[in-house]
Amino acid sequence: MGYDKVHERVLLLRRFLPQLEQPTGWEMRAKVYKGVLGMDYDWPKSLEELASRLTDEQLTQVLSLSPYLAYYTFRGRFYTVKGGVLSLQGSWEEVKSSIWEAFRLNGLRVYALLKALLELGEAPYAAVAARASELYGSRFNAAQVLAELRDRWELVWESGGPREKAWVIPEEIRPVVEEFVRSVEYKPVPRLSTRQAEDEFVRVLEMEEEYNSHVKKLLDQRLDDVLEFGERFGVSELKDYLVDLFGKEIFFDELLTLTQQYALTDTPVVTGDGHRSMATGFNLALFGEPGTGKTFATKDFILGNESLGVPAHGLPGLNRYCGGMTPAMFIAIGEAYSGRRFNFIVTEFNDWFRYKGMVEPLKLAMEGGVIAYETKAYRVGPYRFTSYFSVNYNTRVFEKGYEVTVSDPNFNAIEDRMLCRLHRLTKEKYRELAESQKRLMLGITTRKMASKAPLIRDHLTLVHAIQTRHPLLNDFKPKPVLLTEAELSIIEKARDLIFEHIKASGALPFSMRLERRAVQLASALSLASFFRSGDEVLRIDGEAMRLAVRFYVEEAWIRMRESFPLKEVLQKLGIDQKE
Template sequence: MNLPLEDKIRERILLLRRFLYHLEWDWPNEVKTKVLGYLGLPQTQSVNLEDLVKKLSDAQLERLIQLSPVKDYYTFRGKHYTVRKGGIFEPHGSWEEVKNVAKQILKVHGKKGYALLKTLTEISEAPFEFIAAKASEIYGDRFYPSRLIAELRDKWDLAWEVGSRQYPRWVMPEEVKLAVSEVLAEFEAAPIPPLRTRDAEQEFLEVIRMEDEFKNYLSSLVKERLEETVKFGRELSPQYLINYLQDLYGPTIFFDHLLSITQQYSICDVDVVTEDGVKALSVGFNLALFGEPGTGKTFATKDMVLG
């Protein structure tokens, strides 16, 4: 069987360790007996998961998940495979779903959400006290994320409580860590200004939301209207734009809107002069900003942006 990527093999191993960890037990057990019986393999004491997954088809893998006694409790959201609660097997990944969840957490919780997600991606499993301390270090202030980590568990399925009741520990599912880390890297790439007030934090989150909305629009455009958009770009010219605006607004008013588009989409390297005609400086700036008061700069801009 030809598996396309080595990471797909690793993901299959994670999948079996999640749902059929009994296979690696050295002693006989009912689950191992059922699995080996289904595959027609000898009832050996130990099973090498790497060797096993290389021989499995996706159909066999799906059948093995159905033999799991814990399929009603666990999920799996990997790059190549997805398993919903109840053992519903899907032979495709769900990283886009995971990334959207991580982005939503960042939008709602900002730097606190970042601190907790960052902590969970960097540890294997740990008690809550350790997670709170590390998240506080990343956040830069005391941060007790009891409610947030419960939200990640109950609403987003990005944090699991493992261990015993007496000694509980927290962990992020291994297969989603890289997807979450990619989202965090985008968050880190944008400089985070000092956010001293709640309003400032909300405004920063709104900027992130708008940037994400813009990226999603571009992604949709590339997937659904790329050829149409490229064709439009090749045919567009200054004269085309002038003719279009003159048809809409007439031979006089159209110029306000032409300046508005210049302001929105181009930077002009122009000379700035005084009333006496003396050159003050040269600057890359929007020409439309130099219009006289009352000439319709704001109106034209809003008209073009809002329609």
């Protein structure tokens, strides 16, 4: 029998009127069938038949005959019994909240105990504790946690006599517990080295639950609207939206942070013959002088800022804000994200390099490498970091070029592994920042974002869920991004134009990674046009390619201390910075 309203009525009757199934229960059956329901004959032959014939009003009358109504509780999907009163409202949301609260306070021990009880059914303490310790990976005080689950959250019951007691999950909440266990096991449960990592893993699962809930609501309530929006939305529309909000000088910052959100799908970029050239995922750094809008772009625009009236544009649940976190703490909690793909937002990246020995582990993290870290007090890892960074850091910006304020001489190894964008506070940019702030204070920008941001966020979430093969979207097929010679030839043309204007001798202050970042940017940005075509592959959007080439040329120009005519090179490539 599936879990429907009839099934839940059977559970209610079985708990509060067990006499109806007992051979000696004729007196109670007569009270129910004749007294309440007025049946002289054709009595139901089973609780299932009775439950299917009852109305809610009759159910209330029937349960009022129970001598146990004031002693037992019931928290079902459709009905609740508390304090001797039957309510025709369900309690599963309350049960769900209780499970997550218990999980927050006790971590994986709660998962292990609930999983053990689901497997064992009604079982004595010794069996539950043994199986839970096996699932947890080590022995722990199961009695204490079970007592809390019973007394504080009513998630388990202790049954049986004084000599032989057993533990069990109430039948009506088993589906909620099963859903919780599935959410924990949605991806492999890692073995964690530290308490910090274990505490963080609880947060990881809460964030994944937020993401999964958003996907489910999107599919249940808004799918047609999002698909209709996606058919007319693309790179050009995204660019126009951001230019309208922030202006032609500063829109690029929000374009990069939102593109990185699409890039978190880590979509494969393939050639026509199926060769995998790269994937879209990249680390992002906005750097420059303080007060140039970096934090707004990386944090407020992505996560939302209620005090500023800015709605969230980024993926729900998959962005970990690292405000106030030390790099040592990041290395410890990073273990909880192994095998998962989140985005770590670090708005004060400079501070992480006040600690010695951080360049090497951060370099490994940005390469998706294996991290191991050991102090006198504890050891972390080894584990593979599979998430990404979106960071801000301050630099000294000169009339031409810039100088990083990170003292570690190896910092360029970190910088070279990120897609970087310099912020210079020119008069034009200052005017746009001032105008943007004015429009925010007047509510103009807020009104525009309020109507469009939820659609863009749903579009981003749906694309992400499809590309990462979310189990609720089996009807949608992921698309790789198609890379052709045409896109690479555009990058080559830009490179040749740059080389025409610089000295033949001398070392270049950037590597081939810059060209790779440009291709990644164009590929990730093209995901904004995901629903514009029914093709099985996603072609790189022309506007995405123009924006990526602009990024490539401007970044090369900055790193070469503005030693070639930027405007002339862009014009020869058919790109106008003021478009």
